[in-house]
Amino acid sequence: MPNIWWVSNVSFKKMLLRIASVLGLTFxxxxxxxxxxPLKGTWHGNFGGESGTPITLIFNWDGKSISGIVNPGLxxxxxxxxxxxxxxxxxxxxxxxxxxxxxxxxxxxxAKLEDITNRxxxxxxxxxxxxxxxxxxxxxxx
Amino acid sequence: xLSAAPGKxxxxxxxxxxLHGKGGAMNLSTNLELDEIPFQPWARALYDERxxxxxxxxxxxxxxxxxxxxxxxxxxGLLIYELPEMQRVLILSGGGPRTWRVVYMDGxxxxxxxxxxxxxxxLGHSVGKWENKDTLVIxxxxxxxxxxxxxxxxxxxxxxxxxxxxxxxxxxxxxxxATIDDPGAYTKPWTGGHNIYFVEEDxxxxxxxxxxxxxxxxxxx
Amino acid sequence: MGNALRFGLVALGIAITSGxxxxxxxxxxxxxxxxxxxxxxxxxxxxxxxxxxxxxIDVEDDxxxxxxxxxxxxxxxxxxxxxxDKNTLKIGEVVTVEGARxxxxxxxxxxxxVTLPSGQALGTASSRDTPSTSQTK
Numbered sequence: 001m002p003n004i005w006w007v008s009n010v011s012f013k014k015m016l017l018r019i020a021s022v023l024g025l026t027f028x029x030x031x032x033x034x035x036x037x038p039l040k041g042t043w044h045g046n047f048g049g050e051s052g053t054p055i056t057l058i059f060n061w062d063g064k065s066i067s068g069i070v071n072p073g074l075x076x077x078x079x080x081x082x083x084x085x086x087x088x089x090x091x092x093x094x095x096x097x098x099x100x101x102x103x104x105x106x107x108x109x110x111a112k113l114e115d116i117t118n119r120x121x122x123x124x125x126x127x128x129x130x131x132x133x134x135x136x137x138x139x140x141x142x
Numbered sequence: 143x144l145s146a147a148p149g150k151x152x153x154x155x156x157x158x159x160x161l162h163g164k165g166g167a168m169n170l171s172t173n174l175e176l177d178e179i180p181f182q183p184w185a186r187a188l189y190d191e192r193x194x195x196x197x198x199x200x201x202x203x204x205x206x207x208x209x210x211x212x213x214x215x216x217x218x219g220l221l222i223y224e225l226p227e228m229q230r231v232l233i234l235s236g237g238g239p240r241t242w243r244v245v246y247m248d249g250x251x252x253x254x255x256x257x258x259x260x261x262x263x264x265l266g267h268s269v270g271k272w273e274n275k276d277t278l279v280i281x282x283x284x285x286x287x288x289x290x291x292x293x294x295x296x297x298x299x300x301x302x303x304x305x306x307x308x309x310x311x312x313x314x315x316x317x318x319x320a321t322i323d324d325p326g327a328y329t330k331p332w333t334g335g336h337n338i339y340f341v342e343e344d345x346x347x348x349x350x351x352x353x354x355x356x357x358x359x360x361x362x363x
Numbered sequence: 364m365g366n367a368l369r370f371g372l373v374a375l376g377i378a379i380t381s382g383x384x385x386x387x388x389x390x391x392x393x394x395x396x397x398x399x400x401x402x403x404x405x406x407x408x409x410x411x412x413x414x415x416x417x418x419x420i421d422v423e424d425d426x427x428x429x430x431x432x433x434x435x436x437x438x439x440x441x442x443x444x445x446x447x448d449k450n451t452l453k454i455g456e457v458v459t460v461e462g463a464r465x466x467x468x469x470x471x472x473x474x475x476x477v478t479l480p481s482g483q484a485l486g487t488a489s490s491r492d493t494p495s496t497s498q499t500k
Contacts, residue, residue: 037327084184086183117198
């Protein structure tokens with residue numbers, strides 16, 4: 001691995017970031033919640049199987065509803081219709097996912113929360129993008 | 143008034159009693175039963191999970207600090223030192239990671255949690271006053287979500303606003319009562335508490351971090 | 364007891380709030396100053412807490428692989444005097460971080476400066492620049 005990594009084009013990114021801010025896709029977060037609402041926090045995972053596409057999720061809880069974003073940064077999308085059913089620990093959310101080519105597609109995720117009392121709890125389920133269904137998994141960051 | 147007489151040993155024998163359930167020698171007769179606690183559904187389900195797996199993931203077992211009522215549920219003793227000349231009360235734990243909590247008695251308000259310099263913490267920000275000359279009322283906000291606020295394992299969120307009432311009923315008995323006001327996890331505020339008894343001994347040195355070998359063996363069911 | 368306790372509380376307050384307080388461990392024991400990095404990525408998490416503030420960024424390479432880097436800074440009290448507060452870093456914003464890599468490898472570094480989307484670069488009260496209690500003169 002090289003010692004010096006690539007340097008971004010900061011000016012271009014600044015422009016895109018202004019766009020992201022206008023769309024409300026950034027927020028202040030001190031998301032420390034290991035022991036609060038079980039989804040709250042930052043999660044990393046993937047869809048599409050073992051060498052699938054990486055995904056980052058941020059969930060937040062305001063006492064009434066779940067909000068959050070997929071892939072914070074320049075291809076972020078909001079979580080929509082997010083819900084947690086505590087009777088069976090199933091989770092549902094939707095998003096207008098942006099892939100690396102810039103294409104946007106509707107995605108529906110249905111998953112089950114596992115190892116719930118562990119601060120590194122896990123979501124396992126399915127990622128449905130258009131008519132394609134694939135495995136989805138994510139683990140809460142420590 | 144809440145500590146031993148000057149020159150004498152003594153501490154409050156913390157570690158027993160709870161915030162729900164009536165009866166027994168410790169719990170208050172005014173406590174709610176478990177099914178009366180106004181949990182939001184996710185909070186009750188999480189509480190049940192923690193009971194089911196024998197509380198194996200309790201942060202307290204990993205030497206994280208005991209915030210709120212948990213400080214009164216931490217074994218190995220509690221000291222409450224009033225420092226009127228400094229307008230402070232200190233609550234010192236003999237067990238756990240040797241926690242000490244400051245209660246400001248100088249009339250200051252809580253800082254705004256939106257203030258960039260305010261950091262939500264394990265102990266929060268506590269202000270206090272005396273009620274009827276015999277009850278210390280402590281008002282605390284600004285908790286983080288990295289601990290369990292009671293040994294039973296009830297969940298909470300950063301929205302928790304805790305009010306504690308501490309009364310020395312007689313020399314040997316402290317009545318502790320907590321009101322949990324957390325709209326993030328409960329549908330309305332609720333109150334519970336217990337008694338704690340005085341022991342005329344001194345603390346031993348106890349640092350949870352010193353010889354804690356349990357964490358890797360906590361497997362639950 | 365009153366005077367001794369009063370002195371102890373004042374001393375403790377100075378130690379906690381001083382930006383020039385000693386670090387609780389040595390930089391060189393944990394980080395390799397010869398392995399410098401400059402990374403740009405989106406903030407995914409901020410742990411604004413003692414003893415060290417940590418923030419995390421997703422760094423994506425040209426093939427779409429994403430690594431999540433943990434970046435250590437100084438304590439909140441030390442950062443306060445350097446233009447930071449808990450709201451300075453926002454989840455989703457893209458920042459550039461310069462620093463030294465952890466000796467244990469992985470995706471963990473000690474940040475020396477952070478350039479915000481505005482272009483402002485802030486120092487980080489890095490333990491690299493803070494003497495540890497293990498150092499002798």
